[in-house]
Amino acid sequence: xAKFFTTTIWANKQIVLFLSIMALIQLVSVYFRLDxxxxxxxxxxxxxxxxxxxxxxxxxxxxSLYWFLAFAYVFLWAICDAFWFVFISKANTKLLEALYSLPxxxxxxxxxxxxxxxxxxxxxxxxxxxxxFTGIMTIIFIGYITFNDKFFINEEFLKEGLFxxxxxxxxxxxxxICASIANLKESPQTMLLLAGLIIYAIHDIFFTISILNGIRxxxxxxxxxxxxxxxxxxxxxxxxDENDTKFKFVISKKQILANFxxxxxxxxxxxxxxxxxxxxxxxxxxxxxxxxxxxxxTISHRISNEIFKENAEKKDRELKIRLExxxxxxxxxxxxxxxxxxxxxxxxxxTKALNRKYFLDQLFELITxxxxxxxVSLYTIDINHFKIINDTYGHVIGDKAxxxxxxxxxxxxxxxxxxxxxxxxxxxxxxxxNIKQVDHNEFAQKILRRVSAPLQIDDKRIFLxxxxxxxxTQTSQxxxxxxxxxxxxxxxxxKDNISIPYFRYNDELGRINEQRHYIKILIDRADFDxxxxxxxxxxxxxxxxxxxxxxxxxxxxxxxxxxxxxNEFIPIAEQSPIINHIGRWVLNEAISQIKSIxxxxxxxxxxxxxxxxxxxxNPNFAQNIFKILELHNAKASxxxxxxxxxxxxxxxxxxxxxxxxxxxxxxxxxxDNFGTxxxxxxxxxxxxxxxxxxxxxxxxxIQNEKVDRSVAMAVIALAKGMGIKVIAQCVESKEQxxxxxxxxxxxxxxxxxCKPLNAKKFDEFLSNYLA
Numbered sequence: 044x045a046k047f048f049t050t051t052i053w054a055n056k057q058i059v060l061f062l063s064i065m066a067l068i069q070l071v072s073v074y075f076r077l078d079x080x081x082x083x084x085x086x087x088x089x090x091x092x093x094x095x096x097x098x099x100x101x102x103x104x105x106x107s108l109y110w111f112l113a114f115a116y117v118f119l120w121a122i123c124d125a126f127w128f129v130f131i132s133k134a135n136t137k138l139l140e141a142l143y144s145l146p147x148x149x150x151x152x153x154x155x156x157x158x159x160x161x162x163x164x165x166x167x168x169x170x171x172x173x174x175x176f177t178g179i180m181t182i183i184f185i186g187y188i189t190f191n192d193k194f195f196i197n198e199e200f201l202k203e204g205l206f207x208x209x210x211x212x213x214x215x216x217x218x219x220i221c222a223s224i225a226n227l228k229e230s231p232q233t234m235l236l237l238a239g240l241i242i243y244a245i246h247d248i249f250f251t252i253s254i255l256n257g258i259r260x261x262x263x264x265x266x267x268x269x270x271x272x273x274x275x276x277x278x279x280x281x282x283x284d285e286n287d288t289k290f291k292f293v294i295s296k297k298q299i300l301a302n303f304x305x306x307x308x309x310x311x312x313x314x315x316x317x318x319x320x321x322x323x324x325x326x327x328x329x330x331x332x333x334x335x336x337x338x339x340x341t342i343s344h345r346i347s348n349e350i351f352k353e354n355a356e357k358k359d360r361e362l363k364i365r366l367e368x369x370x371x372x373x374x375x376x377x378x379x380x381x382x383x384x385x386x387x388x389x390x391x392x393x394t395k396a397l398n399r400k401y402f403l404d405q406l407f408e409l410i411t412x413x414x415x416x417x418x419v420s421l422y423t424i425d426i427n428h429f430k431i432i433n434d435t436y437g438h439v440i441g442d443k444a445x446x447x448x449x450x451x452x453x454x455x456x457x458x459x460x461x462x463x464x465x466x467x468x469x470x471x472x473x474x475x476x477n478i479k480q481v482d483h484n485e486f487a488q489k490i491l492r493r494v495s496a497p498l499q500i501d502d503k504r505i506f507l508x509x510x511x512x513x514x515x516t517q518t519s520q521x522x523x524x525x526x527x528x529x530x531x532x533x534x535x536x537x538k539d540n541i542s543i544p545y546f547r548y549n550d551e552l553g554r555i556n557e558q559r560h561y562i563k564i565l566i567d568r569a570d571f572d573x574x575x576x577x578x579x580x581x582x583x584x585x586x587x588x589x590x591x592x593x594x595x596x597x598x599x600x601x602x603x604x605x606x607x608x609x610n611e612f613i614p615i616a617e618q619s620p621i622i623n624h625i626g627r628w629v630l631n632e633a634i635s636q637i638k639s640i641x642x643x644x645x646x647x648x649x650x651x652x653x654x655x656x657x658x659x660x661n662p663n664f665a666q667n668i669f670k671i672l673e674l675h676n677a678k679a680s681x682x683x684x685x686x687x688x689x690x691x692x693x694x695x696x697x698x699x700x701x702x703x704x705x706x707x708x709x710x711x712x713x714x715d716n717f718g719t720x721x722x723x724x725x726x727x728x729x730x731x732x733x734x735x736x737x738x739x740x741x742x743x744x745i746q747n748e749k750v751d752r753s754v755a756m757a758v759i760a761l762a763k764g765m766g767i768k769v770i771a772q773c774v775e776s777k778e779q780x781x782x783x784x785x786x787x788x789x790x791x792x793x794x795x796x797c798k799p800l801n802a803k804k805f806d807e808f809l810s811n812y813l814a
Contacts, residue, residue, distance in 0.1 A: 065091065072224070082128045083264050089121030092277040099280050109156035110283055113236060114151035116274045147209050154216045154240060161220055174752050207251050213244035218733070232282035239275030244267065391464040393442055394449040400464030406473050409459070410516065416476050420515040423492065423530040424452075426510045426540065427466040434697065436503055443500045448507065451493050457486075472526070483513050487545040511545035532556045537719040539614070563615050565601050571628045575599055577636065578799040581808075582651075582770060582792045585784060590812065592649040592683060593640075594792065595633040596799050597625070617657045626658045630671050630682075636802060638677045644813050651683035651713060659686070665701050669708065679709030688716050706731055713770070718758050732767050734790070739773040742793075746778035756786050763787070 061654075065088045068080075096114040100106055123142045165305040219238045228234070246268040323438055389401040397405060410419050428446070433441040445468065452462055452472065460474040474486070490511060512534025514526050529548040532555075537546040546552075569575070576594040583589065599607045616622040629652055637650040658664055684705065686698075701714055711733045718738040737758055741751045760767045771783045774793030783791065800808055 046677040063099065081266060085270065086124045086128060086656075088270060089117060089195065089273055092273050093118035093121055096277050096280040099283065103283065106283060107156070109153045109160070109236075110280055112149055112153040112156055113280060114274050116146040116153065118275055119149060120146040120269070120273065120442055121500055136197050144206070147206065150240060150243065151209050151212055152237070154213055154220075157236070158216045158220055171589060206247060210244040210251070211248045213240050214248075217241050217244070229596055231369050235275045235279035236283065238639070239272040239279070242275070243272040281568060283681055290481075291529050320352065327430070371661055394446050394464050396449050397454075397461055399463065399465045402461070402465070402471060402473070403523055405461055405463075406526070409473055409475050410521065410523065410526070411519050413475055413519055416477055416478055418515050418517045419526070420474045420476070420481065420483060420486075420513065421526050421530045422472040422474070422487065423512040423514075423527070423534045424470040424472070424490065424494075425510050425512075425534055426494075427510065427538075429468040429507075431506065432507075434504075436500075440503055440505070443506050444498055444507070447498050447500065448494060451496070452490065455489055455493055471530070478517060478622070481515070483515070483547055487511050487513060491544055510534055512537055513547040515547075522592075528556075529553070559615050562604075562607065562612050563619070565603055566612060566616055566625075567605075567620055569599070569601065571625070574601055575625075575628060575632075577632050577799065579630065579650075579805040580792060580799040581797050581812075583796055585788055585791050588796075590648065590809075591790060592651060593805075594651045594685075594799075595629065595636070596802075613655070616713050617655050621654050624655045626655060627667060627671070630668060631674075633684060634671055634675050634677050637681050638675050640806075640809065641681065645807060647679050647680075649683050649711060653685045653715065656687055659698050659701070665704050668710065670707065677734065679705075680711065683711040683713055683733075685713045685715040688714055688718075688738075703731065718754055733766045734770055734771045737788075738774050742771055742773050742779060743782075745782050748777070752782060753799035755783075759786050759788055 067083060068084050093114060096117060100110060100114060120143075123146060126142060133168075150468055217240050221237055246265065251264060317346050331706055389398060390396065391398045406419075406421070408716055413419055429441065432444060445464075447472065449462060451462065452470070452788050456472065457460060457474060457476065459476065460472060463471045465471065472490070491509065494507050494509050498507065512530040512532065514529035514533060529552075533546045533548040536552065539544055540546070576598050578598055578699075579593050580596065581590045582592045582594060584591050597609055597613075598613060599609075601607050613622075616625055633650045633652050637648060640646065641648055663668075667682075668677075668682070672682065706712060712731070714732050714735040716738045717735040718741045735758070737755055741755050741758075745755055759769045768789040769789040770792055771779075771788045772792045774795050775784065776795065779793075780791065780795060797808060
């Protein structure tokens with residue numbers, strides 16, 4: 044608190060210095076009995092203090108009423124002093140004296156206002172008791188002092204009695220407030236205000252008693268007391284801030300006991316002052332004091348018990364309310380937690396579609412509870428090239444696209460249907476409907492139309508295409524896993540066939556899948572060195588008939604099943620990491636073979652190897668090739684990698700760095716099966732191709748089909764314009780050869796000149812060719 048006083052006074056040091064100088068002038072004038080100067084300085088000092096108080100109050104947006112009243116009684120006292128100074132010799136003295144009752148009334152109003160703030164927040168009965176006993180004791184002993192042995196009522200008594208009554212109320216209320224506020228030290232402004240009021244009241248009581256006893260005191264010394272009161276009031280206002288201290292009131296037994304002792308001591312001060320004043324001890328004073336103490340203690344004890352009881356009941360009620368609120372809060376929290384856990388256990392966090400586990404549970408219930416005239420249909424949906432959207436626009440846009448897509452699909456779901464997300468862009472829709480109303484084509488078309496509508500994601504316009512696999516069951520005995528497997532098989536057919544975006548499972552597809560599963564088992568168990576082999580087919584330059592390169596074809600002679608064509612097992616192998624092992628085996632054998640050929644026949648032939656798109660997803664693909672070349676001490680220029688045309692558009696950006704690394708080391712890059720599907724000039728430039736191979740589909744009927752011939756001609760012209768040589772593959776007839784020569788094709792590969800041969804026969808072919 045001392046630090047707070049020091050800080051506040053220092054912040055207002057100019058005001059304090061000015062008022063100190065004025066107070067010093069007044070003290071000097073009092074000492075030398077310069078009454079005119081005393082009165083003038085008093086007026087000026089009071090007006091100055093009122094002005095500073097007013098300025099401080101104006102700066103505060105929110106201030107209690109009693110601070111306005113405090114300013115008012117200081118200002119009004121200054122006005123009364125001014126009237127006294129001007130009209131003392133001209134006006135009725137009694138009228139001027141009556142004017143001073145106005146600031147006294149305001150002082151009392153200030154105290155009552157502060158008391159009201161306390162009484163609405165504290166133990167009102169105890170405060171009323173304190174005020175009553177303090178007032179009664181003060182009245183009794185003031186009367187005892189004033190009218191000892193000469194009690195009489197006259198005009199002087201009535202006039203001064205009113206001031207005494209105001210003083211008694213000031214002391215009683217102020218003392219009660221001081222006793223009731225537990226944290227009074229935390230509110231220095233309140234302490235200063237009450238101290239000033241009590242000092243004024245005590246002085247005024249003695250001043251009035253003296254007048255009633257015929258003793259006239261000089262006003263000069265009273266002015267000093269008044270100025271002290273007003274100075275303390277002004278300091279109190281300077282300490283006020285917008286966050287005025289919130290009072291804490293005496294409520295505990297320990298606090299009340301200490302508080303009771305303080306109030307008894309205060310009450311004993313009153314008869315003690317009376318004894319000192321009349322300079323004699325009377326049995327009456329002692330009796331009155333003891334009676335007052337006993338009465339006050341008895342009543343105060345009863346009130347305290349009531350207060351403790353009320354507080355105990357209040358705390359009990361509050362505790363019950365808190366417990367009830369806590370119970371409700373915990374119940375709500377538990378419900379929220381259960382709801383959140385339910386959502387986590389049932390729904391996909393991103394899209395709010397059903398998650399895998401809950402979808403499977405719901406699908407099982409859908410199947411087992413269907414009626415005899417109902418069937419359950421399952422639509423497995425896969426977004427084409429969704430990885431490109433994530434790579435191009437970022438995962439945030441990709442996630443928003445997924446969310447929007449599932450929202451759009453939910454909008455078209457029929458009754459008894461739900462949608463789930465199994466991860467990534469894999470979505471499933473389950474529908475239960477009447478057998479007679481089933482139309483898989485219609486609903487699949489509706490899904491396609493809904494998804495194909497462009498999505499506006501932030502400032503991006505996203506276009507999606509999908510494939511759909513459909514399965515359905517009329518029996519409730521089918522396993523959920525079998526129904527999902529069937530739709531997955533149908534989805535794979537739709538993905539493999541560009542012309543159909545959706546496919547419905549049938550029994551033939553089931554038999555094919557069983558065969559595929561059997562081949563998958565055989566691949567996993569295959570001994571590559573014993574069962575796999577390579578066939579070789581030369582590629583000729585059309586103008587010179589010179590062999591410029593060789594293509595390697597893998598062949599599989601299974602110990603269990605016999606000959607299995609690449610068209611049968613390669614797509615199956617691409618569904619698992621084993622394709623990478625097969626690819627490395629082919630590269631190793633092909634590089635070993637071409638090195639042997641080039642060293643034996645002193646040639647610089649290259650060998651081409653077909654690369655699966657799955658192999659290109661391996662980040663170590665290029666490094667594996669370099670290791671194989673280093674292992675065989677073979678030149679990089681002896682190796683040709685043939686990549687699928689589809690890669691030129693969908694994966695050009697992602698594989699470009701790897702292909703450039705291979706080309707920089709000398710490896711050749713061919714684009715296989717060009718002329719069907721989609722490929723952009725930009726994609727071709729990014730990959731920096733060495734040669735392209737015209738698709739077999741265009742070569743097959745090139746001699747008869749004008750469209751195929753026109754496409755082939757356009758492909759050759761495009762390649763030549765870009766400085767890329769063109770290879771025609773699968774050439775079977777002289778008619779085809781003649782057309783290709785006329786179109787300006789650079790190289791030829793096909794059975795017309797040489798069929799694919801195993802290593803031994805190809806070696807014999809080369810021996811004869813190069814002889």
